[in-house]
Amino acid sequence: MDDNQQRETAQSETQAEAKPPYRAGYVAIIGRPNVGKSTLLNQLLRERLAAVSPKAQTTRHKILGILSGPSYQALFLDTPGIMRQPSDELDRRMLKNAQEAIKDADVVVLLVEPRPPGDVERSLIEKLSSRPTILAINKVDTVDQAQVQATIDQYRVLHEFVEILPISALYGAGLDRLLELVVSLLPEGAPFYPEDQLTDRPERFFVSELIREQIYHLYGDEIPYDTAVEIEEFREARPEEGRNKDFIRAVIYVNRDSQKRILIGAGGRAIKRLGEVARKQIEGFLGRPVYLELWVKVRKKWRKNPQLLKNLGY
Numbered sequence: 001m002d003d004n005q006q007r008e009t010a011q012s013e014t015q016a017e018a019k020p021p022y023r024a025g026y027v028a029i030i031g032r033p034n035v036g037k038s039t040l041l042n043q044l045l046r047e048r049l050a051a052v053s054p055k056a057q058t059t060r061h062k063i064l065g066i067l068s069g070p071s072y073q074a075l076f077l078d079t080p081g082i083m084r085q086p087s088d089e090l091d092r093r094m095l096k097n098a099q100e101a102i103k104d105a106d107v108v109v110l111l112v113e114p115r116p117p118g119d120v121e122r123s124l125i126e127k128l129s130s131r132p133t134i135l136a137i138n139k140v141d142t143v144d145q146a147q148v149q150a151t152i153d154q155y156r157v158l159h160e161f162v163e164i165l166p167i168s169a170l171y172g173a174g175l176d177r178l179l180e181l182v183v184s185l186l187p188e189g190a191p192f193y194p195e196d197q198l199t200d201r202p203e204r205f206f207v208s209e210l211i212r213e214q215i216y217h218l219y220g221d222e223i224p225y226d227t228a229v230e231i232e233e234f235r236e237a238r239p240e241e242g243r244n245k246d247f248i249r250a251v252i253y254v255n256r257d258s259q260k261r262i263l264i265g266a267g268g269r270a271i272k273r274l275g276e277v278a279r280k281q282i283e284g285f286l287g288r289p290v291y292l293e294l295w296v297k298v299r300k301k302w303r304k305n306p307q308l309l310k311n312l313g314y
Helices: 003-018 037-045 089-104 119-126 145-156 175-185 203-218 257-264 266-286 306-311
Strands: 023-030 063-069 072-078 107-112 133-137 163-166 228-235 246-254 290-298
Touching (some): 023 175, 037 063, 037 107, 072 175, 107 119, 107 175, 133 145, 257 266, 266 290
Parallel strands (some): 023 072, 107 133, 133 163
Antiparallel strands (some): 063 072
């Protein structure tokens, strides 16, 4: 072997040694309702996967968001907010989803607000066992530094966190450091999904979530919690057959006739507005034109109906 070959071999070996190992694994984002878990997932992925609204319990499903980098694949699990006491079958299923995410996770991100830990946070910390956990204190842009520091001190005595990190999911502050920590804690291994895949959920799931999200934004406090959305029909455009738009028929389930009347509104104006806003969101997500048809049906006590909940994907 001549000198040039020796130098090339040594350089290749040095580069191989310098290249970090590939890491891949599951990361559960957990916390109480409305703490900002879905906002955090969307910011990390730079995509709008999870439904977001100011109202608690917007997230009902365990949503997988796949973030692939040059040397890692982080599989983020956005979970329903943890409640102290589930009130019906839907609540129990949501709680089960969140608990399963913790069990499946290689890394946990416990998301809290800058205030003293409550019963929900203490209960979650008890479930962590030995899983590496990052405590992310969200919404630090809404309080002063003294309150942030007080929150750090109060949590530090409860658990040995890998790190306690102040962040603002809404504005992206602290998220680079959070991702760096998450990646460092993932186990070494091959990726689980293709690098260009963003989630394991089908398009129709996100369409139903976008419609439900707009119900949360457009209606009062009572209606959103008693609604569910099912995609009855989803046909993609076929220009060769004269169909230039995707056709989507969605059914919105409510508990009572009075809620149906509110959703539809006088002269159908409310449901028309919902359809217009939801259609724009769906077209933005799919990247193509859509014809959206909405129907409202009454299913009394649907939140307590195991079979209907199963049909709705809960």
